[in-house]
Amino acid sequence: MTRIITIGREIGSGGRTIGRKLAEKLGIAYYDQEVISEIAKSTAQSQLYVKNVMASRLESLFPIHIMTSFADPNEELNQTIFAAQRDVMREMALMSDCVIVGRCADHVLKDLNPFRVFIYADEESKIARSRAAGYTKGTDKELKAELNKIDKNKAKFYNFYTGQKWGAMENYDVCINATGKELDDIAEGLAKLFR
Amino acid sequence: MTRIITIGREIGSGGRTIGRKLAEKLGIAYYDQEVISEIAKSTAQSQLYVKNVMASRLESLFPIHIMTSFADPNEELNQTIFAAQRDVMREMALMSDCVIVGRCADHVLKDLNPFRVFIYADEESKIARSRAAGYTKGTDKELKAELNKIDKNKAKFYNFYTGQKWGAMENYDVCINATGKELDDIAEGLAKLFR
Numbered sequence: 001m002t003r004i005i006t007i008g009r010e011i012g013s014g015g016r017t018i019g020r021k022l023a024e025k026l027g028i029a030y031y032d033q034e035v036i037s038e039i040a041k042s043t044a045q046s047q048l049y050v051k052n053v054m055a056s057r058l059e060s061l062f063p064i065h066i067m068t069s070f071a072d073p074n075e076e077l078n079q080t081i082f083a084a085q086r087d088v089m090r091e092m093a094l095m096s097d098c099v100i101v102g103r104c105a106d107h108v109l110k111d112l113n114p115f116r117v118f119i120y121a122d123e124e125s126k127i128a129r130s131r132a133a134g135y136t137k138g139t140d141k142e143l144k145a146e147l148n149k150i151d152k153n154k155a156k157f158y159n160f161y162t163g164q165k166w167g168a169m170e171n172y173d174v175c176i177n178a179t180g181k182e183l184d185d186i187a188e189g190l191a192k193l194f195r
Numbered sequence: 196m197t198r199i200i201t202i203g204r205e206i207g208s209g210g211r212t213i214g215r216k217l218a219e220k221l222g223i224a225y226y227d228q229e230v231i232s233e234i235a236k237s238t239a240q241s242q243l244y245v246k247n248v249m250a251s252r253l254e255s256l257f258p259i260h261i262m263t264s265f266a267d268p269n270e271e272l273n274q275t276i277f278a279a280q281r282d283v284m285r286e287m288a289l290m291s292d293c294v295i296v297g298r299c300a301d302h303v304l305k306d307l308n309p310f311r312v313f314i315y316a317d318e319e320s321k322i323a324r325s326r327a328a329g330y331t332k333g334t335d336k337e338l339k340a341e342l343n344k345i346d347k348n349k350a351k352f353y354n355f356y357t358g359q360k361w362g363a364m365e366n367y368d369v370c371i372n373a374t375g376k377e378l379d380d381i382a383e384g385l386a387k388l389f390r
Contacts (some may be wrong), residue, residue, distance in 0.1 A: 169315060169362070175370040176388075185388065189292060193371075193384030 003028075003097045004114040006105035008166065011150045012126030014178045014186075015119035019101040021187035029098035031089065036103060040081070040088045082161070090163070102154075105160035106171065110173060115194050118172040119186075123147075127177040138162065198223075198292045199309040200389060201300040203353070203361065206345045207321030209373045210314035210382075214296040216382035221389070224293035231280050231298060234287070277356070278290050297349075301366065302357035313367040314381075318342075320374040 005022065011014020014034060022119035086108050092098060093109050102107070106116040118142055121129070127140050135143065142182060158166035169175055176186055200217065216276035257375020270273060280304050287293060288304050295304070301311040316324070321342055322335050330338065352359035364370055369388060371381055 122365065167364070169364060169370055169372070170317065172370075173372045173374075173376070174369075174384075175364055177364070177368045180367075181368070189369075189384055189388030192387035193380065 001112065002093060002095070003194075004093050004105075004109055004112055005099045005117060005190075006114045007099065007101045007117045007119060008106060008172070009101070009119040010121060010126065010145060010147075010167070011154070012130045012147050013119045013121040014129055014183045016101050016188050017121055017183050018178070019099045022190050022194075023099040025187055025191045026097070026099075029092065029096050030101075030102035031092055031098055033085075033103055036088055036092075036100075037081075039092070040084045051130075065194070066170050079185065104158055104161050107164060111164075115123075116172045116174075117190060118169075118175040120167065120175065120180055121178040129178075155162055196307065197288060197290070198389075199288050199300075199304055199307055200294045200312060200385075201304065201309045202294065202296045202312045202314060203367070204296070204300060204314040205321065205342075205362070206349070207325045207342050208314045208316040209324055210312075211296050212378050213314055213371075213373070213382050213385070214294045216292040217385050220382055220386045221292070221294075224287065224291050225296075226284065226287055226293055227296040228280075229296055231287075231295075232276075234283050245369055248343055255306075263386060289343045298355055299356050301357060302353075311367045311369075312385060313362060313364075313370040314373055315362065315370065316373040324373075 005026075007015050007019045007022075009018075019032065020030055055172075082103075089100060089103060089105060089108060093100065093105075093112055093114075100114075106114055123144055127143055130143060130147065137143070138146070143182060155166040158164070164171050174190065176190070178186060200214075202210050202214045202217075204213075214227065215225055218379075277298075280298060284295060284298060284300060284303060288295065288307055288309075295309075301309055318339055322338055325338060325342065332338070333341070350361040352357070359366050369385065371385070373381060
């Protein structure tokens with residue numbers, strides 16, 4: 001069986017960078033939303049998945065009362081896309097050891113017994129990291145609001161798909177506060193905890 | 196400046212054992228409630244502390260409206276004891292690098308910038324660890340209620356003294372779920388994160 005690390009994170013906490021570094025240190029594959037959606041788009045395999053999902057699986061994925069409550073067709077599309085990504089993710093996870101950032105991976109891959117990490121940080125630190133990463137738009141106050149909004153959406157998405165509470169300690173094996181820490185040190189520590 | 200690791204933990208999670216192992220691995224001192232209260236009792240130094248605290252410091256430690264709300268004289272004694280332990284803890288922490296389990300150490304020693312750890316686990320695992328540690332009394336259901344009660348009291352104590360929420364992620368640098376893990380592996384990982 002492959003060994004999988006999933007990373008949930010607050011936006012701006014450095015969680016994605018930690019994921020990359022961790023995969024590098026362990027010499028295993030790294031996937032995040034970008035990579036997964038790229039794969040889901042570009043492989044013939046995934047085309048098939050998307051078709052399958054569109055044709056037959058959507059109803060079985062969600063209870064009827066939820067299905068009918070979606071007036072927004074974009075919502076249905078989002079669900080279809082997510083279902084396809086989910087299948088891709090699963091395939092990748094079965095193929096080799098890997099680190100997966102985001103995409104509710106901790107829950108989607110639950111039966112594969114992943115090592116579930118959550119990275120968080122205080123607001124000041126998240127703003128500073130976003131700025132250092134090249135996000136120059138707006139005042140710090142605006143950026144703070146923007147980051148909060150993104151996390152709120154992430155939480156909503158996660159809570160809806162998993163029936164769990166995003167960022168609640170009991171759903172993770174390790175939660176790390178990245179405030180004032182070197183991301184490389186965190187990755188190193190996680191590698192140690194994972195081994 | 197000394198480097199300090201504080202460990203808060205749910206009862207039965209294995210946090211104390213992890214603390215001991217971690218101190219051993221790092222070759223630094225280890226303190227917990229037992230050790231600290233022993234020191235506070237047996238050294239002349241601490242006798243003086245207790246006297247001082249009793250005589251003059253109690254009022255300054257707590258706002259008047261809180262003080263006057265204590266009808267129970269045991270509560271006052273508890274506060275005095277805790278204040279003495281707090282001073283002992285501080286003295287120890289300034290003397291050498293150390294791991295301190297419990298006693299609101301994360302908050303009491305905040306200005307010394309401790310590495311703040313919280314250890315938790317699911318209920319099944321906490322019951323199993325308590326049994327393995329030799330706690331044979333009662334049914335598992337009774338033990339579960341007992342563990343919950345202890346943690347509730349710990350939380351109450353912590354919240355009262357620190358004005359923070361016990362076990363809330365943002366008050367810690369690392370939170371580790373000990374469910375299904377080897378305590379030695381967790382200690383090893385923490386040593387790595389701390390270095």
